[in-house]
Amino acid sequence: DAGVIQSPRHEVTEMGQEVTLRCKPISGHDYLFWYRQTMMRGLELLIYFNNNVPIDDSGMPEDRFSAKMPNASFSTLKIQPSEPRDSAVYFCASSSGRLGTIYEQYFGPGTRLTVT
Amino acid sequence: AQSVTQLGSHVSVSEGALVLLRCNYSSSVPPYLFWYVQYPNQGLQLLLKYTSAATLVKGINGFEAEFKKSETSFHLTKPSAHMSDAAENFCAVSAAGKLIFGQGTTLQVKP
Numbered sequence A: 001d002a003g004v005i006q007s008p009r010h011e012v013t014e015m016g017q018e019v020t021l022r023c024k025p026i027s028g029h030d031y032l033f034w035y036r037q038t039m040m041r042g043l044e045l046l047i048y049f050n051n052n053v054p055i056d057d058s059g060m061p062e063d064r065f066s067a068k069m070p071n072a073s074f075s076t077l078k079i080q081p082s083e084p085r086d087s088a089v090y091f092c093a094s095s096s097g098r099l100g101t102i103y104e105q106y107f108g109p110g111t112r113l114t115v116t
Numbered sequence B: 001a002q003s004v005t006q007l008g009s010h011v012s013v014s015e016g017a018l019v020l021l022r023c024n025y026s027s028s029v030p031p032y033l034f035w036y037v038q039y040p041n042q043g044l045q046l047l048l049k050y051t052s053a054a055t056l057v058k059g060i061n062g063f064e065a066e067f068k069k070s071e072t073s074f075h076l077t078k079p080s081a082h083m084s085d086a087a088e089n090f091c092a093v094s095a096a097g098k099l100i101f102g103q104g105t106t107l108q109v110k111p
Helices: none
Strands: A005-007 A010-013 A019-024 A031-038 A042-050 A053-056 A065-071 A074-079 A088-096 A101-107 A111-115 B003-007 B010-014 B019-026 B033-038 B044-050 B056-058 B064-068 B073-078 B087-095 B098-101 B105-110
Touching: A005 A088, A010 A019, A019 A088, A019 A111, A031 A074, A031 A101, A042 A065, A042 A074, A042 B098, A053 A065, A074 A088, A101 B044, B003 B087, B003 B098, B010 B019, B019 B033, B019 B087, B019 B105, B033 B064, B033 B073, B044 B056, B044 B064, B044 B073, B073 B087
Parallel strands: A010 A111, B010 B105
Antiparallel strands: A005 A019, A019 A074, A031 A042, A031 A088, A042 A053, A065 A074, A088 A101, A088 A111, B003 B019, B019 B073, B033 B044, B033 B087, B056 B064, B064 B073, B087 B098, B087 B105
């Protein structure tokens, strides 16, 4: 298996622009998680899905952030408009609830976002 | 509510020395506990897990951890550090479908 795939790996954008991060989970996994990692705040869970349905979005910082999962093999995290304080590494992770291993999350390589 | 506290944001050991990374947890229900490792410019990967079976669990790369309910601890150890062990390490506790991560401990290994 190719593992969790994220794109792009690096994104540099100007303040006010729309940013879309993409994630392809491991085939067969029914849980998908979006995290943000910064030096100041560490690793934060933004939102997670089960069977393509958002279960907990309490970590989404504000309305500028939105996430979708239109099917089992694709998810997006969108920031509109972006701000410099959104600069971080964004990780996608997936896991399998069907196998009873929901907490054994497989992380993608991350997208390093820089907003200038 | 579940939480974890990692004692020490940075641990430095010499190659061949004992590694000890400390983690204490708080949970209102019997927890599942995990250690994840993050190498530079990579995502996290599972090092080992405790899921209410044996209290001493072994993971990849020679790491192990012991669940101590009386101390609410889940410390990570390795008898002999290797240069390749240098990484960020995260302790995590299960919380109703999601993981709550600690702030991380950077392990530095000196030659």
